[in-house]
């Protein structure tokens with residue numbers, strides 16, 4: 220496994236949210252993390268990325284137990300995180316935002332330029348906008364930028380929080396298609412927090428969180444076939 224959490228607990232202040240989460244992502248796998256509002260999906264990503272401290276249990280990434288490592292140290296190990304709200308700096312240009320992703324792992328300028336070219340082949344809509352302020356992009360383009368920026372650090376796993384939020388269905392389908400293509404081409408693994416059932420079309424496996432614990436998990440195709448589950452947990 221590339222990422223494993225075991226009996227993971229965490230929360231805010233003294234209020235517990237995660238109550239023992241066991242979750243795995245294999246090398247090159249696309250895993251969906253589903254659940255209603257407040258189930259603990261965002262809290263799971265924040266705890267794995269180190270933005271929130273682990274209270275108990277373990278997070279293991281690429282064989283390393285992460286313990287109290289900082290978010291920056293986790294990023295250097297190859298753990299990418301696209302937070303809710305995307306974290307785009309709107310007054311910087313699209314290119315400047317992209318390059319911020321590369322500095323996280325201290326990569327050489329030539330490698331970065333090559334990767335940037337490759338990513339712009341996939342995220343074609345960003346190519347004409349490189350010199351534009353990121354704040355002028357549409358919602359879908361900003362989401363592409365956030366994912367492309369995370370990928371420029373050459374992560375082994377990218378965790379994306381509600382990529383589909385606020386986007387038209389056709390854009391969601393397009394973005395998910397791009398994620399699937401990126402996995403094929405680069406072998407990058409993805410952990411996708413979603414409330415949109417379209418994610419099950421590209422995911423290998425899925426977990427449903429409820430009340431801060433894993434309620435159900437299994438192959439994405441099986442979960443997509445369960446009407447009750449889709450109705451209860453997905454839009």
Ligand SMILES: Nc1ncnc2c1ncn2[C@@H]1O[C@H](COP(=O)(O)OP(=O)(O)OP(=O)(O)O)[C@@H](O)[C@H]1O
Nearest residue numbers: 231232234236254255256257258259260261262263
């Ligand atoms: N900064 C915070 N301070 C205190 N409590 C929080 C904070 N952020 C989230 N919570 C609480 O933690 C619980 C889990 O929230 P979390 O954001 O992880 O859920 P989620 O599954 O990602 O749902 P959503 O889709 O609404 O983001 C909720 O009860 C929420 O109110």
